[in-house]
Amino acid sequence: MKVGLGLGSNVGDRLQQLQHAKQFLLNLSPEQWHRASPIYETMPVDCPPDSPAFFNAVLEIEFTGAPRTLLEKILAYEIACGRNRAAGLNAPRTIDIDILYFGEKEVAEADLVIPHPRIAERRFVLIPLATICPEMIVKGTGQTVRLLLRELPECDGAVKFVQQDWE
Numbered sequence: 001m002k003v004g005l006g007l008g009s010n011v012g013d014r015l016q017q018l019q020h021a022k023q024f025l026l027n028l029s030p031e032q033w034h035r036a037s038p039i040y041e042t043m044p045v046d047c048p049p050d051s052p053a054f055f056n057a058v059l060e061i062e063f064t065g066a067p068r069t070l071l072e073k074i075l076a077y078e079i080a081c082g083r084n085r086a087a088g089l090n091a092p093r094t095i096d097i098d099i100l101y102f103g104e105k106e107v108a109e110a111d112l113v114i115p116h117p118r119i120a121e122r123r124f125v126l127i128p129l130a131t132i133c134p135e136m137i138v139k140g141t142g143q144t145v146r147l148l149l150r151e152l153p154e155c156d157g158a159v160k161f162v163q164q165d166w167e
Contacts, residue, residue, distance in 0.1 A: 003063045003070065004100035004133075006116070006125050007056065010044065011094045014055035017081065019166055021095050022059055024077050028070070029061040036060075037128030039162040045124065047090045055162060058100065058128040067102050071112050074099070100125065106139065115139045120148045127159050 005025060009017035018039060026032040037058040044051040063070055074097045079085075082094045100116045107114040119125055120141050126149040129136075134146040141148060 001063055001103035001105070003061055003102050004129065005059045005061065005074075006096075006098040006100050006128075007059060008042075008054045008096040008098075008124070009094060010047075010052045010054040011082075011092045015039070015163070015166065017095045018055055018057055020081070021077070021097060022057075022166065025059055025061055025097070028063060028065075028073060030064060031062075033062045034059055035132040036166070037131040038164045039166050040124065040127055041160045041162050042124040044090075045122065047092070048088070051090075051092050054124065056124045056128060057166065058125065058132060060132055063102075067099065067105060067107050067112060067114055070099060070102070098125075100129070101136075101139065104139070121152070123149070123152055123154070123159055126152060 007018050007021050022036065026034055039055050039057045042054045042056050044054060078095055078097060083096070084091070084093070098116055099112070099114055100119050102114045105114060115138065120138055126145055130145045130149050135144050137144055138148060
């Protein structure tokens, strides 16, 4: 199943954090199949004042397990990388990995909602996502990634291209 993942980091060596997270996620994918967006630097959205800028990217992998299994692996990885969930909602973090979509599956649980409930509202998700699957219909919106991006107001933070390849 093709799974879209949003990656972000705004603490420490942001590029290295994304590179390590990418390798971790590829190790979950049969034959390490993937598509990766470029990396963008983005201003924090809904974060505490004075939060540093993020590096963001989107990665699509093939995953054969269940959404809950993937979530558990991601949460364990984030903690192992120093993510402090006790610091509060949207606090600065070494790594943040969100499940954006999981094939055509829909999940509505207290701690897991797929597709991601704010995918269509976040420029820092839609810009990288548009580089790997611009014509994908975002479930629940009936619109393509490209169209959602075009219609999104530009007031949710600046986005600047950083790097194409991040092996």
